[in-house]
Amino acid sequence: MVSPWSVGFLDGLRPEDPLTVSEWSDRYRRLSSKASAEPGPWRTSRTPYLREPMDCLSSDNPVQRVVLMFAAQTGKTEAGSNWLGYVIDNSPGPMLCVQPTVEMAKRLSKQRLESMITDTPCLAAKIAPSRARDSGNTMFSKDFSGGIMMLTGANSATGLRSAPCRYLFADEIDAFPSDVDGEGDPVALAERRTTTFARRKILLTSTPTVKDFSRIEAEFQRSDQRRFFVPCPCCGAMQWLQWSRLKWDDGDPDTAKYECQRCGERFEEVHKPKMLAGGEWRATAPSNGRTAGFHLSGLYSPLGWCSWPQLVEDFIRAKGDGPALKVFVNTRLAETWEEDYTAAVNADGLMAKRLDYEPGTCPDGVVLLTSGVDVQDNRLAVSVWGWGEGETGWLVWHQELMGDPTQLEVWKQLDQVLATEWATASGKSLKIKQMAIDSGGHCTHETYNYVRERAREGVVAIKGSSRRNSPAVGKGTKVDVNWRGKVLKKGVTLYQLGTDTIKTTLFGRLRHNEGSGSLNFGMAADVEYFKQLTSERQALRYHRGFPIREWVKKASSRNESLDCAVYAFAALQIYSRRMNQATMWQQLQQQLEEGGKTPLRSRKQQPAPAGPSFVSNW
């Protein structure tokens, strides 16, 4: 016998409404005019390929992890939003939403979530307006009956360590840092929050990035790899759409047609709505029943979002431009970009592209000089680099100053380099404004001594660090030198360099070496110089199970000219910090035109850098 009291009690515990996420969305979800190009009621039929991924997130579906490797403009973000709404309204529990950064989490909360809640009546009824005092509704946390939604960024270990959660939505995971505050992988950190829930759900989405470094691709490869098969409008053969089968007349995107892989017939985009409606997801890899992976390219974008001609146009524009093509491949095709990280920049290729200018002179465009010095046991390797608009660089001079750095002699030669006025193409002259000397290897004390005396002349000490993802140049820190038993008060400013970061930048520029930002060499740069400059290459290594790229030196080769270039580039960054970035090059240009007045006569009086111990060809 059931008493009225227990009826009420059981009623409160009634099982979750067995709606699926797509059914809930079609019934309740409203798209706001603020956040959507197609405001009004949500219709799953507009993007039929979203039905199955969304329904895998329904409470009674056995799938635990849903992986979406989707192109931009395919609706994956809305699918995620629908799930959020479904959880709040239909299947409440604690939920954690992770965006790449805290800033982006804030934007998601303010722009998307708020408008979804306001425009969807059943959600508005469950979450108090954020203006109300004590509403339980803040930027990063929304209370609702039976649950709470927390928002954070993958760059905040604190946010990821929050309370246990049954639902996890990690959005754009390829933009997550590989390590957060030294506590490891942010996705793993967030997933750990869900382990106490038997009926947990995890949604991971992203457009992919670089091959072997893409989280979403790795997740997709561990899944059952579902592809959306659609019927050919001509023969009915089911197939998944691939970029290589899209054909067009040379230079005319409007002629874009898809070539069926069975009947070979070419058909236009107008057939898309019918094809999408007749499509189905098919797994292409064995399944463990708990992880469902979905891949979708921009070829499936509904009519009116991103057309085939638009894709072709984007492709034609990006072709031949590495970075732009990468964006196309990642965001339009939802495929990873195969970066040529194993290929070293070729020394012969750089030799062949040398420009015709004299060593020790600044070609047209140079408005600033920096220098990088590598300290070895028996010599200092010195490069002087000229810089102009857009960080375009010219190697002005490179030399080995022979001598023992524990003795003064070799440092006196370096003083000559500092004192030299280098002739510019316009008949003016420039002096080195910033010199960075490596203090990390040999003769740290001697280096500090030299730097301390010449801080006013722009000489700084640097120390390389190959820690991953370090900034190119860290904050300068004062180091007090304990020299011959006493602490010197006038400390030296030491800059930590992210040498791997700088090398990646420099090699990227050498690879696409044209125009603004290019690095240029005169005829004096010889085979040995380029051999050293290209003596390192990136190799793939695994760290805690994650692939990382690392710069490694080729066996038994010297790399001083590369180190000198890295330090001179760091010196440029250190110098730039004191300038207004927007007007820096203009200012330097003006300074050169107005100042840099050294007449030829007095320039001749300057000691030439080619002293007795300077090697001949420079």
Ligand SMILES: [Zn+2]
């Ligand atoms: Zn066909």
